Amino acid sequence: MSGQSPDRDEDIVLAGEYALNLLSEDEAAAFEARLAAEPELRTLYAAWAEDFATMTDAVVPVTPPPSVLSRVEGRIFPEPARPARPGLLERFGLAGLAAAVLAVALFFGADLAVRAPTSPAEPAYTAQIAAEDGSLVVAAAYDAETERLFLDRREGAVPAGRALELWLIAGEAAPVSLGLLSDDPVTVVNVAEDLQGALAGGVLAISDEPPGGSPTGAPTGPVVATGPITDA
Amino acid sequence: MLPDVQEIEDLIARMALGNRRAFRDLYARSSAKLFGVVLRVLEDRGEAEEVLQEVFVKVWNNADRYRANGLSPMTWLIAIARNAAIDRKRRNHAARPGDVLSETLPDAAPGPEAQAIRASEREKLDGCFEELEGRHAEAVQRAYLDGESYADLAARFGVPLNTMRTWLRRSLLKLRECLSR
Numbered sequence: 001m002s003g004q005s006p007d008r009d010e011d012i013v014l015a016g017e018y019a020l021n022l023l024s025e026d027e028a029a030a031f032e033a034r035l036a037a038e039p040e041l042r043t044l045y046a047a048w049a050e051d052f053a054t055m056t057d058a059v060v061p062v063t064p065p066p067s068v069l070s071r072v073e074g075r076i077f078p079e080p081a082r083p084a085r086p087g088l089l090e091r092f093g094l095a096g097l098a099a100a101v102l103a104v105a106l107f108f109g110a111d112l113a114v115r116a117p118t119s120p121a122e123p124a125y126t127a128q129i130a131a132e133d134g135s136l137v138v139a140a141a142y143d144a145e146t147e148r149l150f151l152d153r154r155e156g157a158v159p160a161g162r163a164l165e166l167w168l169i170a171g172e173a174a175p176v177s178l179g180l181l182s183d184d185p186v187t188v189v190n191v192a193e194d195l196q197g198a199l200a201g202g203v204l205a206i207s208d209e210p211p212g213g214s215p216t217g218a219p220t221g222p223v224v225a226t227g228p229i230t231d232a
Numbered sequence: 233m234l235p236d237v238q239e240i241e242d243l244i245a246r247m248a249l250g251n252r253r254a255f256r257d258l259y260a261r262s263s264a265k266l267f268g269v270v271l272r273v274l275e276d277r278g279e280a281e282e283v284l285q286e287v288f289v290k291v292w293n294n295a296d297r298y299r300a301n302g303l304s305p306m307t308w309l310i311a312i313a314r315n316a317a318i319d320r321k322r323r324n325h326a327a328r329p330g331d332v333l334s335e336t337l338p339d340a341a342p343g344p345e346a347q348a349i350r351a352s353e354r355e356k357l358d359g360c361f362e363e364l365e366g367r368h369a370e371a372v373q374r375a376y377l378d379g380e381s382y383a384d385l386a387a388r389f390g391v392p393l394n395t396m397r398t399w400l401r402r403s404l405l406k407l408r409e410c411l412s413r
Contacts, residue, residue, distance in 0.1 A: 009405055012404065013401045016407070016408070017400075017404065019376075020372070020400075021315065021375070022381065022382055042302055046302045046303055047411075048408075049303055049307050049311055050304060050307050051411055052357075053310050054353045054357050055357065055376055055377055056265070056268075056269050056310055056377070057351075059268045059272050059377065060268055061264035061267070062264055062268045062271055063267070064263050064264070064267040065281065068263070068267075068281050068285055069256075069259055069288075072292075073252075075289050076255070076292045077252060211278070212277055212278050
């Protein structure tokens with residue numbers, strides 16, 4: 001076919017099958033072991049990967065909801081453990097503090113990586129997003145340094161089988177989704193750079209949406225709570 | 233090197249040094265593209281969001297290994313996204329209805345030069361697909377874009393598994409011969 005040795009043809013095909021994820025787990029593992037040792041095989045695989053990747057030009061890009069970025073950053077950038085009071089660090093030293101934190105974590109069975117984040121000490125903006133009847137109250141505080149909005153749900157809950165979606169409304173502009181409130185009381189949302197300017201003088205609103213959030217990119221359910229953003 | 237390629241490589245290099253800003257920039261530039269790729273395979277928004285999270289955690293954790301794999305940066309990112317989506321799809325196994333995608337904001341577009349080169353590469357692949365029998369070309373495309381397995385493809389085209397495998401392996405060899413002309 002290609003006029004080359006049968007072995008090379010076999011490798012061309014094998015590399016293509018690997019690039020298409022058509023090999024069984026065992027076959028793929030065997031291929032990967034060879035890839036590590038054989039530069040020529042890596043070249044064959046890379047050629048397929050590059051050629052096939054052009055097929056994705058036909059795939060329509062879809063902007064993921066902001067909650068995806070928040071969750072990723074929550075996993076890859078765990079906040080450093082902060083001492084409860086200034087001075088603690090100096091008194092016990094870093095190792096002592098780490099040991100103390102670990103001891104507390106072991107005692108309470110807490111998972112350090114997923115513990116609730118704390119509200120910023122010096123927020124640039126705050127808002128009280130509340131329902132008229134007080135059935136839902138969420139305190140919001142924006143930390144300009146980390147570009148994060150901390151949301152503390154103080155009253156109310158996410159209704160079973162539904163989602164609460166947070167929106168930023170700037171003037172007459174259409175509401176922009178900032179993500180879904182988590183089932184936990186505290187939610188942290190990363191605010192995209194192009195939205196940060198809209199915070200000053202804007203309004204935060206929460207709407208009732210189907211699981212996974214609004215399917216249209218605009219609020220589809222009733223707005224259950226609103227609150228103006230004010231300078232802290 | 234294309235400006236786009238250079239810029240994304242720089243971001244990955246800075247991520248390997250722990251630069252969070254670089255991660256944000258890479259996310260802004262590639263997340264809509266990768267979400268589209270993952271959604272195409274999984275056809276479920278909630279699952280695609282979970283997989284996209286895994287993808288970017290992997291990208292961050294493996295940024296220091298990017299140089300060694302010999303792929304261009306977008307191809308590397310696409311491969312990570314596709315692999316994660318296909319792993320999830322095969323683990324699920326159970327068929328589920330696809331949901332309607334309405335949010336389709338385009339990603340930041342590559343520059344004109346990159347677009348032109350990319351378009352010519354794509355035309356070449358398209359031209360080579362045209363040399364294959366229609367069903368055979370479709371099988372390769374479905375394997376890549378939809379993450380279909382040999383078993384999925386055999387069922388779709390109503391042929392025995394071994395026939396499917398033979399079709400596809402022959403098609404790969406023809407494609408490579410055409411692409412290297």
